[in-house]
Amino acid sequence: MTFSETMPSTASTQTTAQATAHAKINLFLHITGRRDDGYHLLDSLAVFAGAADRVTLAGPSDTMSLTINGPFGQGLEADDQNLVLRAARALQAQAGTSFNGLTENFRLELEKNLPVSSGIGGGSADAAATLRLLAREWNVDQATLFPIAEKLGADVPVCVAQHATRMQGIGEILAPAPILPDAGLLLVNPGIGVSTPDVFRAFAAGGGIVERPEAFLPERWTTAQDMVADLNATTNDLQAPALSQCPVIGTVLASIASLPDCLLSRMSGSGATCFGIYPNPESAVNAAHILNDQSARLGWWTWAGGFYHTGSSTWSQ
Ligand SMILES: C[C@](O)(CO)[C@H](O)COP(=O)(O)OP(=O)(O)OC[C@H]1O[C@@H](n2ccc(N)nc2=O)[C@H](O)[C@@H]1O
Ligand SMILES: Nc1ncnc2c1ncn2[C@@H]1O[C@H](COP(=O)(O)OP(=O)(O)OP(=O)(O)O)[C@@H](O)[C@H]1O
DSSP states (O other), X not given: OOOSSOOXXXXXXXXXXXXXXXXXXXXXXXXXXXXXXXXXXXXXXXXXXXXXXXXXXXXXXXXXXXXEXXXXXXXXXXXXXXXXXXXXXXXXXXXXXXXXXXXXXXXXXXXXXXXXXXXXXXXXXXXXXHHHHHHHHHTOOGGGHHHHHHHHOTTHHHHHHOSOXXXXXXXTEEEEOOBOOXXXXXXXXXXXXXXXXXXXXXXXXXXXXXXXXXXXXXXXXXXXXXHHHHHTTXXXXXXXXXXXXXXXXXXXXXXXXXXXXXXXEEEOTTSSOEEEEESSHHHHHHHHHHHHHHHHHHTOEEEEEEXXXXXXXXXXX
C-alpha cells in the first residue's frame, strides 16, 4: 500500500511528539488457507475505533527506554519484548543501515488504554504508532515501515496504515476497503486475555478451513444498515474456537445484541473483545450507558463511539 502524502514536518522542533495507536476491529475474518510455516491466510476487513493507546517521545536517553502508564499498564512489562521497544529498535537498526548511522535513543512513554491480548491489536497498534512516530522524528520514508512492520507481527502493517483496509495473506497484503458510514461502534471486553496462537490452534483442531466464495465488498457504504447487510454474509472464523476457550464471549455477544438499535454483534480478531454496530455513534453511546450496570458489576471494559476515520491517502497520526 502506498500513501500519496508525505509525512508532516519532523517533530524535532516540538517539545513532545505523540502518535495514537487506535484499536483494530476485524469486521469479518475468514481463514482461507495455511502456509507451510503454520501461519493462516486471512481475508479480513480491519477498521479502527476511536479508542486508542498513545505513544509519546519523552526526550533523549542513553538507551531506548520505555515507561508505561494508563488503565491497562499494570502487568505489561516495559522490557525488550514490549512491542514499542521492539519497533523502536527495529526501525533504528534499519535507519542506521539505510540512513547513515542514525543512533539517537529516546525515552518512550506508552499510555495503555486498550486491554491486552484482547483481539483489538493493541500491541500491534503500539508498535505501528512507534514506527510512525520515530519515522517522523528521523525523517524516514513511510514506505520503509511496511517491511519492518511485517516482521513485528501479522497485524502491524494494517496498524501502520491505520485506516479501514482489507487484509489478506497473513496480514501483509493490504487493499482498499469500502468508505465507511458514520456508524456507531460498541466494544466490550470481559477482562480475560485470550492467546492468539491458542485460538488459531483451536481453529485448526476444530475442522479448519471452510470453503466459501470470496466476500463481496462495495466501494462505499452509505449507512450502517447497508454495511451490516453485507457483513451478514460474512463471519469471524475465530469466534467459535475462541468461544470454546473463553465461554464468557457468548455472554458478551448476547449482551451486546440485546441492546437497543444493535445491528450486528460479533467478536474481533482472536477475541475476547466483541463489538456491536449501531446506526450512529450516539446510539452506540446510548447502548453503552444501558450496559453500564452489568459491565461495572462484571468488570467488563467498554468503549462506545464511532470509527476512527482518516482519508485513505492521509498519513495518519
Ligand atoms: C487474528 C488477527 O488479529 C486478525 O487481525 C491477526 O491475524 C493476529 O495478528 P498478531 O496478533 O499480530 O499475530 P502474530 O503475533 O503475528 O502471531 C501470533 C501467532 O498467531 C498465529 N497466527 C497469527 C496470524 C496468522 N495470520 N496466522 C496465525 O496462525 C501464529 O501461531 C502466530 O505465532
Ligand atoms: N505494547 C504492548 N501492548 C500490548 N501487548 C503487548 C505489548 N507489547 C508486547 N505485548 C504482548 O503481545 C501479546 C498480544 O497483545 P495484544 O494486546 O496486541 O493482543 P491482541 O489484541 O489479541 O492482538 P491481535 O488482535 O493482533 O491478535 C501479549 O502477549 C502481550 O504481552
